[in-house]
Amino acid sequence: MSTRVVFVIALLVLANVGSGVAVVFARHEHRQLFNELTRLERARDELNIEFGRLQLEQATWAESNRIDQVARTRLGMAFPETRDIVVVRP
Structure with a gap:
Protein backbone atom coordinates (compact mmCIF):
# COMPACT_ATOMS: atom_id res chain seq x y z
CA MET A 1 0.00 0.00 0.00
CA SER A 2 1.18 3.43 -0.72
CA THR A 3 1.60 6.05 1.94
CA ARG A 4 -1.20 8.01 0.43
CA VAL A 5 -3.70 5.14 0.90
CA VAL A 6 -2.49 4.59 4.47
CA PHE A 7 -2.88 8.30 5.18
CA VAL A 8 -6.45 8.33 3.79
CA ILE A 9 -7.41 5.23 5.80
CA ALA A 10 -5.88 6.72 8.98
CA LEU A 11 -7.73 9.96 8.34
CA LEU A 12 -11.03 8.09 7.84
CA VAL A 13 -10.48 6.06 11.04
CA LEU A 14 -9.76 9.25 13.00
CA ALA A 15 -12.84 10.92 11.53
CA ASN A 16 -14.94 7.87 12.43
CA VAL A 17 -13.61 7.80 16.03
CA GLY A 18 -14.11 11.56 16.35
CA PHE A 25 -21.00 13.55 24.02
CA ALA A 26 -24.22 14.75 22.36
CA ARG A 27 -26.23 11.88 23.87
CA HIS A 28 -24.79 12.57 27.32
CA GLU A 29 -25.64 16.26 27.05
CA HIS A 30 -29.14 15.39 25.83
CA ARG A 31 -29.71 13.16 28.87
CA GLN A 32 -28.51 15.87 31.24
CA LEU A 33 -30.74 18.49 29.63
CA PHE A 34 -33.72 16.13 29.64
CA ASN A 35 -33.22 15.46 33.36
CA GLU A 36 -33.04 19.21 33.99
CA LEU A 37 -36.21 19.76 31.95
CA THR A 38 -38.04 17.08 33.93
CA ARG A 39 -36.92 18.64 37.22
CA LEU A 40 -38.02 22.11 36.12
CA GLU A 41 -41.41 20.84 34.92
CA ARG A 42 -41.96 19.15 38.29
CA ALA A 43 -41.06 22.39 40.08
CA ARG A 44 -43.42 24.33 37.78
CA ASP A 45 -46.26 21.95 38.55
CA GLU A 46 -45.64 22.26 42.30
CA LEU A 47 -45.63 26.07 42.00
CA ASN A 48 -48.90 26.00 40.02
CA ILE A 49 -50.51 23.90 42.76
CA GLU A 50 -49.22 26.27 45.44
CA PHE A 51 -50.48 29.28 43.45
CA GLY A 52 -53.94 27.73 43.21
CA ARG A 53 -53.98 27.14 46.96
CA LEU A 54 -52.91 30.71 47.63
CA GLN A 55 -55.59 32.09 45.30
CA LEU A 56 -58.21 30.06 47.14
CA GLU A 57 -56.92 31.27 50.49
CA GLN A 58 -56.91 34.88 49.29
CA ALA A 59 -60.48 34.56 48.06
CA THR A 60 -61.52 33.14 51.42
CA TRP A 61 -59.87 35.92 53.41
CA ALA A 62 -61.15 38.64 51.09
CA GLU A 63 -64.85 37.74 51.30
CA SER A 64 -66.85 40.76 52.34
CA ASN A 65 -68.68 38.96 55.15
CA ARG A 66 -65.33 37.81 56.58
CA ILE A 67 -63.99 41.37 56.50
CA ASP A 68 -67.21 42.64 58.10
CA GLN A 69 -66.97 40.01 60.85
CA VAL A 70 -63.33 40.86 61.65
CA ALA A 71 -64.10 44.60 61.64
CA ARG A 72 -66.94 44.12 64.10
CA THR A 73 -65.33 41.60 66.46
CA ARG A 74 -61.64 42.51 66.56
CA LEU A 75 -61.78 46.22 65.81
CA GLY A 76 -65.13 47.06 67.38
CA MET A 77 -66.30 48.82 64.23
CA ALA A 78 -69.96 49.38 63.35
CA PHE A 79 -71.94 51.26 60.73
CA PRO A 80 -72.78 54.79 61.87
CA GLU A 81 -76.35 55.60 62.79
CA THR A 82 -78.29 57.84 60.43
CA ARG A 83 -78.22 60.69 62.95
CA ASP A 84 -74.39 60.48 63.10
CA ILE A 85 -73.91 60.98 59.34
CA VAL A 86 -73.00 64.50 58.28
CA VAL A 87 -73.04 65.55 54.61
CA VAL A 88 -70.54 68.26 53.72
CA ARG A 89 -71.28 70.27 50.58
CA PRO A 90 -68.95 72.75 48.93
Whole structure:
Protein backbone atom coordinates (compact mmCIF):
# COMPACT_ATOMS: atom_id res chain seq x y z
CA MET A 1 0.00 0.00 0.00
CA SER A 2 1.18 3.43 -0.72
CA THR A 3 1.60 6.05 1.94
CA ARG A 4 -1.20 8.01 0.43
CA VAL A 5 -3.70 5.14 0.90
CA VAL A 6 -2.49 4.59 4.47
CA PHE A 7 -2.88 8.30 5.18
CA VAL A 8 -6.45 8.33 3.79
CA ILE A 9 -7.41 5.23 5.80
CA ALA A 10 -5.88 6.72 8.98
CA LEU A 11 -7.73 9.96 8.34
CA LEU A 12 -11.03 8.09 7.84
CA VAL A 13 -10.48 6.06 11.04
CA LEU A 14 -9.76 9.25 13.00
CA ALA A 15 -12.84 10.92 11.53
CA ASN A 16 -14.94 7.87 12.43
CA VAL A 17 -13.61 7.80 16.03
CA GLY A 18 -14.11 11.56 16.35
CA SER A 19 -17.65 11.23 15.08
CA GLY A 20 -18.33 8.45 17.59
CA VAL A 21 -17.00 10.55 20.47
CA ALA A 22 -19.13 13.48 19.32
CA VAL A 23 -22.24 11.26 19.26
CA VAL A 24 -21.52 9.99 22.79
CA PHE A 25 -21.00 13.55 24.02
CA ALA A 26 -24.22 14.75 22.36
CA ARG A 27 -26.23 11.88 23.87
CA HIS A 28 -24.79 12.57 27.32
CA GLU A 29 -25.64 16.26 27.05
CA HIS A 30 -29.14 15.39 25.83
CA ARG A 31 -29.71 13.16 28.87
CA GLN A 32 -28.51 15.87 31.24
CA LEU A 33 -30.74 18.49 29.63
CA PHE A 34 -33.72 16.13 29.64
CA ASN A 35 -33.22 15.46 33.36
CA GLU A 36 -33.04 19.21 33.99
CA LEU A 37 -36.21 19.76 31.95
CA THR A 38 -38.04 17.08 33.93
CA ARG A 39 -36.92 18.64 37.22
CA LEU A 40 -38.02 22.11 36.12
CA GLU A 41 -41.41 20.84 34.92
CA ARG A 42 -41.96 19.15 38.29
CA ALA A 43 -41.06 22.39 40.08
CA ARG A 44 -43.42 24.33 37.78
CA ASP A 45 -46.26 21.95 38.55
CA GLU A 46 -45.64 22.26 42.30
CA LEU A 47 -45.63 26.07 42.00
CA ASN A 48 -48.90 26.00 40.02
CA ILE A 49 -50.51 23.90 42.76
CA GLU A 50 -49.22 26.27 45.44
CA PHE A 51 -50.48 29.28 43.45
CA GLY A 52 -53.94 27.73 43.21
CA ARG A 53 -53.98 27.14 46.96
CA LEU A 54 -52.91 30.71 47.63
CA GLN A 55 -55.59 32.09 45.30
CA LEU A 56 -58.21 30.06 47.14
CA GLU A 57 -56.92 31.27 50.49
CA GLN A 58 -56.91 34.88 49.29
CA ALA A 59 -60.48 34.56 48.06
CA THR A 60 -61.52 33.14 51.42
CA TRP A 61 -59.87 35.92 53.41
CA ALA A 62 -61.15 38.64 51.09
CA GLU A 63 -64.85 37.74 51.30
CA SER A 64 -66.85 40.76 52.34
CA ASN A 65 -68.68 38.96 55.15
CA ARG A 66 -65.33 37.81 56.58
CA ILE A 67 -63.99 41.37 56.50
CA ASP A 68 -67.21 42.64 58.10
CA GLN A 69 -66.97 40.01 60.85
CA VAL A 70 -63.33 40.86 61.65
CA ALA A 71 -64.10 44.60 61.64
CA ARG A 72 -66.94 44.12 64.10
CA THR A 73 -65.33 41.60 66.46
CA ARG A 74 -61.64 42.51 66.56
CA LEU A 75 -61.78 46.22 65.81
CA GLY A 76 -65.13 47.06 67.38
CA MET A 77 -66.30 48.82 64.23
CA ALA A 78 -69.96 49.38 63.35
CA PHE A 79 -71.94 51.26 60.73
CA PRO A 80 -72.78 54.79 61.87
CA GLU A 81 -76.35 55.60 62.79
CA THR A 82 -78.29 57.84 60.43
CA ARG A 83 -78.22 60.69 62.95
CA ASP A 84 -74.39 60.48 63.10
CA ILE A 85 -73.91 60.98 59.34
CA VAL A 86 -73.00 64.50 58.28
CA VAL A 87 -73.04 65.55 54.61
CA VAL A 88 -70.54 68.26 53.72
CA ARG A 89 -71.28 70.27 50.58
CA PRO A 90 -68.95 72.75 48.93
